[in-house]
Amino acid sequence: MFAVEVRDHVMIAHSFKGDLFGPAQALHGATFVIDAAFIAKTLDKNGVVIDIGRANEVLKEVLTPLNYKNLDDMKEFEGVNTTTEFLTKHVHDHLAQAARDGRLGRSGDELDSIRITISESHVARAWYEAPID
Amino acid sequence: MFAVEVRDHVMIAHSFKGDLFGPAQALHGATFVIDAAFIAKTLDKNGVVIDIGRANEVLKEVLTPLNYKNLDDMKEFEGVNTTTEFLTKHVHDHLAQAARDGRLGRSGDELDSIRITISESHVARAWYEAPID
Amino acid sequence: MFAVEVRDHVMIAHSFKGDLFGPAQALHGATFVIDAAFIAKTLDKNGVVIDIGRANEVLKEVLTPLNYKNLDDMKEFEGVNTTTEFLTKHVHDHLAQAARDGRLGRSGDELDSIRITISESHVARAWYEAPID
Amino acid sequence: MFAVEVRDHVMIAHSFKGDLFGPAQALHGATFVIDAAFIAKTLDKNGVVIDIGRANEVLKEVLTPLNYKNLDDMKEFEGVNTTTEFLTKHVHDHLAQAARDGRLGRSGDELDSIRITISESHVARAWYEAPID
Amino acid sequence: MFAVEVRDHVMIAHSFKGDLFGPAQALHGATFVIDAAFIAKTLDKNGVVIDIGRANEVLKEVLTPLNYKNLDDMKEFEGVNTTTEFLTKHVHDHLAQAARDGRLGRSGDELDSIRITISESHVARAWYEAPID
Amino acid sequence: MFAVEVRDHVMIAHSFKGDLFGPAQALHGATFVIDAAFIAKTLDKNGVVIDIGRANEVLKEVLTPLNYKNLDDMKEFEGVNTTTEFLTKHVHDHLAQAARDGRLGRSGDELDSIRITISESHVARAWYEAPID
Numbered sequence: 029m030f031a032v033e034v035r036d037h038v039m040i041a042h043s044f045k046g047d048l049f050g051p052a053q054a055l056h057g058a059t060f061v062i063d064a065a066f067i068a069k070t071l072d073k074n075g076v077v078i079d080i081g082r083a084n085e086v087l088k089e090v091l092t093p094l095n096y097k098n099l100d101d102m103k104e105f106e107g108v109n110t111t112t113e114f115l116t117k118h119v120h121d122h123l124a125q126a127a128r129d130g131r132l133g134r135s136g137d138e139l140d141s142i143r144i145t146i147s148e149s150h151v152a153r154a155w156y157e158a159p160i161d
Numbered sequence: 162m163f164a165v166e167v168r169d170h171v172m173i174a175h176s177f178k179g180d181l182f183g184p185a186q187a188l189h190g191a192t193f194v195i196d197a198a199f200i201a202k203t204l205d206k207n208g209v210v211i212d213i214g215r216a217n218e219v220l221k222e223v224l225t226p227l228n229y230k231n232l233d234d235m236k237e238f239e240g241v242n243t244t245t246e247f248l249t250k251h252v253h254d255h256l257a258q259a260a261r262d263g264r265l266g267r268s269g270d271e272l273d274s275i276r277i278t279i280s281e282s283h284v285a286r287a288w289y290e291a292p293i294d
Numbered sequence: 295m296f297a298v299e300v301r302d303h304v305m306i307a308h309s310f311k312g313d314l315f316g317p318a319q320a321l322h323g324a325t326f327v328i329d330a331a332f333i334a335k336t337l338d339k340n341g342v343v344i345d346i347g348r349a350n351e352v353l354k355e356v357l358t359p360l361n362y363k364n365l366d367d368m369k370e371f372e373g374v375n376t377t378t379e380f381l382t383k384h385v386h387d388h389l390a391q392a393a394r395d396g397r398l399g400r401s402g403d404e405l406d407s408i409r410i411t412i413s414e415s416h417v418a419r420a421w422y423e424a425p426i427d
Numbered sequence: 428m429f430a431v432e433v434r435d436h437v438m439i440a441h442s443f444k445g446d447l448f449g450p451a452q453a454l455h456g457a458t459f460v461i462d463a464a465f466i467a468k469t470l471d472k473n474g475v476v477i478d479i480g481r482a483n484e485v486l487k488e489v490l491t492p493l494n495y496k497n498l499d500d501m502k503e504f505e506g507v508n509t510t511t512e513f514l515t516k517h518v519h520d521h522l523a524q525a526a527r528d529g530r531l532g533r534s535g536d537e538l539d540s541i542r543i544t545i546s547e548s549h550v551a552r553a554w555y556e557a558p559i560d
Numbered sequence: 561m562f563a564v565e566v567r568d569h570v571m572i573a574h575s576f577k578g579d580l581f582g583p584a585q586a587l588h589g590a591t592f593v594i595d596a597a598f599i600a601k602t603l604d605k606n607g608v609v610i611d612i613g614r615a616n617e618v619l620k621e622v623l624t625p626l627n628y629k630n631l632d633d634m635k636e637f638e639g640v641n642t643t644t645e646f647l648t649k650h651v652h653d654h655l656a657q658a659a660r661d662g663r664l665g666r667s668g669d670e671l672d673s674i675r676i677t678i679s680e681s682h683v684a685r686a687w688y689e690a691p692i693d
Numbered sequence: 694m695f696a697v698e699v700r701d702h703v704m705i706a707h708s709f710k711g712d713l714f715g716p717a718q719a720l721h722g723a724t725f726v727i728d729a730a731f732i733a734k735t736l737d738k739n740g741v742v743i744d745i746g747r748a749n750e751v752l753k754e755v756l757t758p759l760n761y762k763n764l765d766d767m768k769e770f771e772g773v774n775t776t777t778e779f780l781t782k783h784v785h786d787h788l789a790q791a792a793r794d795g796r797l798g799r800s801g802d803e804l805d806s807i808r809i810t811i812s813e814s815h816v817a818r819a820w821y822e823a824p825i826d
Binding site for chain 3: 561562563564565566567568603606607608609611612613665
């Protein structure tokens with residue numbers, strides 16, 4: 029299995045609901061460094077999984093609506109805790125949709141899965157990996 | 162599959178038995194930077210795999226008996242080479258037990274597996290991944 | 295010149311005032327990874343600049359009031375932009391005061407300066423270095 | 428599953444054919460930082476996957492023919508784009524052959540698979556993982 | 561003294577003249593990860609050394625003519641070895657000129673010096689620091 | 694001022710004397726990742742501070758006597774605490790001697806100073822910088 033992985037980041041505010049979160053129930057924030065890995069069984073005729081430039085663009089499109097935002101104010105996230113784990117799936121699902129729509133410059137059929145890793149600090153991160161279809 | 166991963170470290174002395182190890186047969190030491198990843202099919206109702214604070218505490222409990230020790234002097238490790246690989250499984254097994262005991266703040270049944278990565282330097286590391294049960 | 299440097303982090307929300315900041319004028323957040331370096335001409339009789347455990351504790355004392363906070367809500371920061379650069383000096387000044395108060399386990403006279411580096415992402419950071427007195 | 432992973436690097440020149448690559452169609456270059464992970468179900472009697480020193484040597488043997496080269500000039504790579512993805516498989520296949528030949532100091536039968544990760548910058552990398560046989 | 565530092569990278573081909581360089585006399589290449597630190601005695605009225613977005617843009621302007629190039633073919637570098645050290649000064653001098661021209665969004669007079677660090681691999685880097693004027 | 698910096702590591706055992714050290718008074722160990730920076734006002738005729746290959750060799754010569762050792766058993770370190778800070782100066786002094794002896798491939802007169810940074814973990818490091826003469 030081949031993969032190509034690109035990195036970008038967002039800087040957001042949010043708060044969590046639930047005793048579990050202790051002081052993180054207050055409004056705070058995070059720099060999320062996001063690694064998006066596109067996974068395929070074969071390389072295309074150019075010798076790549078997908079074009080790295082295209083991967084960067086599509087990842088940026090998915091991240092821009094989150095960047096410099098208070099996630100608590102976004103309709104889309106009403107009633108959910110926007111934990112690092114939750115956001116790995118959010119980014120995954122948007123990139124998987126881009127793959128199915130053919131927006132990654134290669135047919136989604138030829139891609140296998142996507143793995144999103146989000147580092148929230150130098151000592152903690154989360155990831156989510158799932159098939160594209 | 163979701164994962165949440167936390168990082169801690171220990172500073173230990175040890176020696177190895179076996180010609181294979183060359184100069185590492187002498188008493189030497191290592192800083193082991195340990196990443197413990199908890200892997201699950203679903204998030205809990207709070208939107209996390211497990212609470213990151215709880216993950217840190219339980220990892221610390223497993224590491225404290227090793228930290229600032231000469232592993233050669235520990236009964237528990239008599240007759241074994243405490244290689245980086247060996248220690249990945251040691252940490253794994255203790256964390257898996259904590260999961261089964263419900264000490265991770267979520268039922269062990271809801272967790273799938275644990276992956277332990279130990280970096281021994283900027284150029285070498287080992288990992289071990291296995292189901293919790 | 296000798297230095298010993300320890301690392302910790304905080305996760306905060308804030309916003310900036312000024313056209314310069316573009317989208318960062320909105321409420322957003324950051325993980326700040328803070329490196330605090332204590333600099334001295336000589337080692338003490340134990341062979342250290344200062345005890346690394348003590349350094350960690352004092353850094354934690356300085357950071358705790360910031361962690362999981364919306365800096366916009368803190369009286370102390372009213373009317374200022376809590377930029378990465380600004381915060382390097384904030385942390386510096388509190389650690390320099392701790393040095394002068396003898397809370398670092400070594401007389402402040404024997405320390406020379408403090409350098410605070412704050413990484414706000416994998417591609418941007420700021421630092422501030424100044425004498426203790 | 429256990430793994431042990433070692434790191435080395437090469438500094439090469441190359442160019443790509445295909446509109447997809449934009450400016451990278453011109454002769455340029457890269458530092459490729461290569462992580463080679465050897466994966467096995469069990470540890471050997473010494474308590475290792477394979478000897479880390481041996482792993483380093485064999486990886487170096489595979490990388491030396493590439494280091495300080497213009498890959499466009501190498502017969503072996505005629506007519507192919509030596510993308511990061513392509514090179515992960517190239518390194519994999521040579522290490523898998525070394526495993527089958529018993530040159531890793533442990534029978535290839537006892538090893539399961541090899542995973543090669545190549546970082547081309549601080550924001551992009553590729554990997555390839557496949558069974559040894 | 562305050563500093564703000566931003567990171568970018570280029571992927572180039574080049575060769576060196578001189579026995580000292582051994583195999584690096586052949587055409588090869590490198591990924592250069594460039595950290596540009598802007599250093600000033602004071603923050604501006606916004607609380608920054610210079611705007612980080614502006615810093616990124618100007619660094620990109622300086623790096624674009626190098627990216628995806630064979631430096632051996634550039635008139636500007638005729639007869640010189642484009643070593644990592646040499647390139648730190650090249651980038652420095654162009655950024656210092658931008659500072660003097662007021663293109664950093666703050667008067668060059670208010671800035672003190674610039675420090676360029678170029679990492680050529682995970683085990684080697686070079687830097688150059690000099691006043692702006 | 695120019696600098697070129699190379700990285701290597703050692704894995705050692707040691708213990709400390711003094712209440713200050715708490716549990717680190719017991720025999721334990723560390724991986725020390727050592728960055729050696731050679732600093733000069735000018736580049737040589739080849740366009741380098743010193744040859745990076747030569748820098749690596751001389752650093753390796755200085756580190757080999759420490760690697761895979763229990764520092765408590767070394768005559769040279771009798772009666773001293775081999776703290777990270779202490780070792781930065783130890784490495785510095787040996788490299789400075791190599792510079793004065795002309796073993797760095799450039800006259801020691803043309804070099805200005807040496808800075809040694811030793812990382813003992815992902816969250817702590819020390820450094821020492823001093824002129825060569």
